[in-house]
Amino acid sequence: MNPIRKSLAGLPAPVKRSIQERVYPKLLPEGETAPEWHLQSYDDSWHRHGRHWSVLVFYVQDGGADDAAQLKDFQAHLADFTRLNVKVFGISSEEAASHKAFAEENGIAFPVLTDRGGSVARQFRACMQIPVAGPMQIRTVYLVNPERKIRLGNRGNPSVAAIVRSIEALQQATKTGM
Numbered sequence: 001m002n003p004i005r006k007s008l009a010g011l012p013a014p015v016k017r018s019i020q021e022r023v024y025p026k027l028l029p030e031g032e033t034a035p036e037w038h039l040q041s042y043d044d045s046w047h048r049h050g051r052h053w054s055v056l057v058f059y060v061q062d063g064g065a066d067d068a069a070q071l072k073d074f075q076a077h078l079a080d081f082t083r084l085n086v087k088v089f090g091i092s093s094e095e096a097a098s099h100k101a102f103a104e105e106n107g108i109a110f111p112v113l114t115d116r117g118g119s120v121a122r123q124f125r126a127c128m129q130i131p132v133a134g135p136m137q138i139r140t141v142y143l144v145n146p147e148r149k150i151r152l153g154n155r156g157n158p159s160v161a162a163i164v165r166s167i168e169a170l171q172q173a174t175k176t177g178m
Contacts, residue, residue: 024138025125027153034144035123039091039113042100047111051146053086053167058126058140062094062102066157070139071108073160078110080164084171087111091126093118093137143167145174 028034038048057074059067071090074081081088090112092099099112118135121127126140143152143163151170152163 024155025128027140027155028125028142028150030150030152032150034142034148034150035120037120037123039089039115039120040096041111041113042096042103044096045111047087047089047113049144049148050087053084053146053171054142054144055081055086055088055163056124056142056144057088057090058121058124058137058142059090059092060137060139061092062098067092067139068102068106070157071112072106073157075106075108075110077160077164081167084164084167086167089113091115091120093121093135143170145170 034049036049038046040046055074057071059070061067074088074090078088088110090099090103090108090110092112093115094102095116096114099114102108103112115121118127118137121137121140122135124140124142127135127137130136139156141152141154141158141163142150143166145151152166
């Protein structure tokens with residue numbers, strides 16, 4: 001575990017939240033156009049935002065128990081995302097071989113993408129620069145609509161069931177012109 005993450009882990013929740021509010025970059029606001037991205041999966045396929053809904057799950061590392069649990073939760077809801085024509089992408093700076101082992105070990109069927117150097121994570125404000133330690137990925141989830149507008153942004157491990165409900169409501173509102 002990163003030494004900074006280790007030192008934060010032992011702090012009381014209110015203190016940890018206060019520190020995070022001061023040092024984490026602000027999430028991209030709802031309605032803002034999402035940055036362009038083009039990343040490669042461990043199977044050598046390339047992915048980018050298309051004319052579909054996308055959920056981007058920025059996670060810290062392939063070996064992390066919290067990261068595995070989060071991506072398994074998205075996998076458990078993959079049928080819901082498919083029904084709603086939503087593509088799910090896991091994104092981390094780990095290399096392809098690590099992603100492949102992680103995905104196979106945890107039964108992850110959606111693309112797990114390599115963000116070498118964290119440039120996409122920085123554009124999505126899912127990474128912060130630590131002077132002593134370098135870039136540090138922050139667990140962050142975004143929902144992006146087919147017009148590339150941010151519809152939802154959240155830190156940590158938001159409820160995947162709530163994300164599915166939000167997509168259903170947003171898609172219904174779009175159909176009815178709301």
